[in-house]
Amino acid sequence: MDDAKKIYREGENKVREAGRELDGHDAGDDVGNLGDDIRKDVGNAGDDMRRTANESQDEARKPATTPR
Numbered sequence: 001m002d003d004a005k006k007i008y009r010e011g012e013n014k015v016r017e018a019g020r021e022l023d024g025h026d027a028g029d030d031v032g033n034l035g036d037d038i039r040k041d042v043g044n045a046g047d048d049m050r051r052t053a054n055e056s057q058d059e060a061r062k063p064a065t066t067p068r
Helices: 002-021 025-060
Strands: none
Touching: 002 025
């Protein structure tokens, strides 16, 4: 699911950037694009942290194996 979110965020970002270019390019477009990139990266980082935390919890729940 997290990979789908990343793909969606990237597509959404590209659409916004293209929309800003319709009327020409100015400094405000750069600021908007930077904000979108930061928002996308923070969202992806949050997904990665959540996935890592869930994997750690799953690993902790596994029963310990006994040596033979």
